[in-house]
Amino acid sequence: MNTLIIGAGAREHALAWKLQQSPRVEKIFVAPGNAGTAHLATNVNLQSPGSSLQSPISSLQSLISSLHITFVVIGPETPLADGLADALRAQNIRVFGPNQNAAEIESSKTFAKDFMRRNNIPTARYETFTDFDDALRHVETIDYPMVIKASGLAAGKGVIIPETLDEARDALRQIMLKRAFGAAGDAVVIEERLQGEEISVLAFSDGFTVKAMPPAQDHKRLLDGDLGPNTGGMGAYAPVNVSENFLDEITREILQPTIDGLRAEGRMFVGVLYAGLMLTNDGARVLEFNCRFGDPEAQALLPLLESDLLDVLEACVNGNLAQCEVKWKRGAAACVVLASGGYPNQYATGIPIHGLDAMQNRNALIFHAGTKLQDAQVVTNGGRVLCVTGVGKNLGDALDTAYAAIRPIHFEGMQFRRDIGKKDWRLETRDFALHAK
Ligand code: AMP
Numbered sequence: 251m252n253t254l255i256i257g258a259g260a261r262e263h264a265l266a267w268k269l270q271q272s273p274r275v276e277k278i279f280v281a282p283g284n285a286g287t288a289h290l291a292t293n294v295n296l297q298s299p300g301s302s303l304q305s306p307i308s309s310l311q312s313l314i315s316s317l318h319i320t321f322v323v324i325g326p327e328t329p330l331a332d333g334l335a336d337a338l339r340a341q342n343i344r345v346f347g348p349n350q351n352a353a354e355i356e357s358s359k360t361f362a363k364d365f366m367r368r369n370n371i372p373t374a375r376y377e378t379f380t381d382f383d384d385a386l387r388h389v390e391t392i393d394y395p396m397v398i399k400a401s402g403l404a405a406g407k408g409v410i411i412p413e414t415l416d417e418a419r420d421a422l423r424q425i426m427l428k429r430a431f432g433a434a435g436d437a438v439v440i441e442e443r444l445q446g447e448e449i450s451v452l453a454f455s456d457g458f459t460v461k462a463m464p465p466a467q468d469h470k471r472l473l474d475g476d477l478g479p480n481t482g483g484m485g486a487y488a489p490v491n492v493s494e495n496f497l498d499e500i501t502r503e504i505l506q507p508t509i510d511g512l513r514a515e516g517r518m519f520v521g522v523l524y525a526g527l528m529l530t531n532d533g534a535r536v537l538e539f540n541c542r543f544g545d546p547e548a549q550a551l552l553p554l555l556e557s558d559l560l561d562v563l564e565a566c567v568n569g570n571l572a573q574c575e576v577k578w579k580r581g582a583a584a585c586v587v588l589a590s591g592g593y594p595n596q597y598a599t600g601i602p603i604h605g606l607d608a609m610q611n612r613n614a615l616i617f618h619a620g621t622k623l624q625d626a627q628v629v630t631n632g633g634r635v636l637c638v639t640g641v642g643k644n645l646g647d648a649l650d651t652a653y654a655a656i657r658p659i660h661f662e663g664m665q666f667r668r669d670i671g672k673k674d675w676r677l678e679t680r681d682f683a684l685h686a687k
């Protein structure tokens with residue numbers, strides 16, 4: 251079977267790497283891909299899939315028929331939010347990834363919050379606003395710490411955590427009047443600021459059944475010790491050491507009701523549902539839902555998947571996930587992102603990357619994110635450049651392997667965190683409560 255993966259990051263490289271191990275997969279194409287995917291698959295060029303949909307859609311359709319592609323996996327949220335899955339399904343193409351109306355669980359925070367409220371899914375209290383004066387009045391009256399969020403997709407930048415009332419007023423001005431995030435800020439969510447550990451629980455779904463993956467933790471801040479600006483994610487590890495019991499509760503009380511609630515509203519969710527959770531003293535709360543694999547979570551989770559990825563993705567698309575056994579390896583995986591100097595702000599591209607061919611441990615995997623080939627040399631081509639994963643019998647082992655594999659790699663300006671997973675890997679299994687005691 252020929253498959254096509256849409257996207258260009260380390261998540262898509264990891265998807266290609268795992269799909270390639272399936273005996274039923276013949277050729278893998280990645281659009282547009284990167285220097286890493288070019289190695290194990292064939293990159294195909296579309297003008298920025300998903301960003302403006304009309305011409306990419308028709309060129310995608312002709313590509314799919316000329317390359318005899320019978321299965322498509324959509325990596326990033328933007329093409330899902332733009333309706334790429336719907337357009338392909340309308341042509342009878344089998345697609346892993348939700349339709350536009352189900353993807354709204356990520357692309358509209360106002361929808362997601364209202365959905366959680368009507369389905370009793372635990373989340374921070376909140377109000378939504380489309381009018382600036384109403385929003386301003388609200389922040390001036392509430393007496394608890396808050397978070398202000400642009401409702402639409404803002405490439406991970408639309409969440410502001412103000413420390414003072416003035417900062418809150420300014421955030422509203424930036425989002426609603428100056429339109430710092432464009433139409434994504436036409437509506438805002440103002441919610442209670444929560445305290446606690448964050449974890450990501452991702453699950454496969456066919457629209458009826460959910461099968462949770464091992465819990466993962468992302469590291470959003472740029473610098474060690476969770477300091478510095480927010481990024482797309484500087485590293486991740488899995489599994490986070492929480493109890494089976496707690497995970498079952500998350501499936502029963504968060505993931506399953508979400509999939510059921512979406513279906514009941516005519517929004518069948520076929521794909522990966524990602525719940526970002528805050529583990530507070532009063533129980534777990536959903537901070538956000540995403541409608542796809544996390545990046546970098548996927549680079550830690552996919553190496554732990556024992557089952558054939560194509561079998562699992564097909565079971566979701568065919569509606570028989572309940573009959574598909576999803577097996578995970580014992581042990582742990584951790585990934586560390588190597589980013590460009592200056593990221594998450596301005597950074598240069600086209601910088602040669604050295605040391606990629608050094609002898610590697612077979613438990614180390616180098617997934618490319620922002621890279622491209624230039625005259626047979628791999629050069630930087632984005633903010634997050636590489637993601638190096640280590641797999642081991644426990645988290646400490648996985649981290650040692652990942653950091654050892656990074657040692658020979660170098661490019662000018664390269665920055666990475668040295669404390670991925672460090673905070674937690676010695677901790678005992680923790681048993682959080684979903685509800686306040
Ligand atoms: P989101 O895109 O909604 O997940 O928000 C991005 C980040 O902002 C999260 O990963 C959290 O670190 C933080 N955040 C979001 N909502 C809240 C909240 N209600 N309380 C505290 N932190 C939050």
Ligand code: GLY
Pocket residue numbers: 468482483540543544545546547
């Ligand atoms: N790791 C966060 C995300 O993929 O949105």
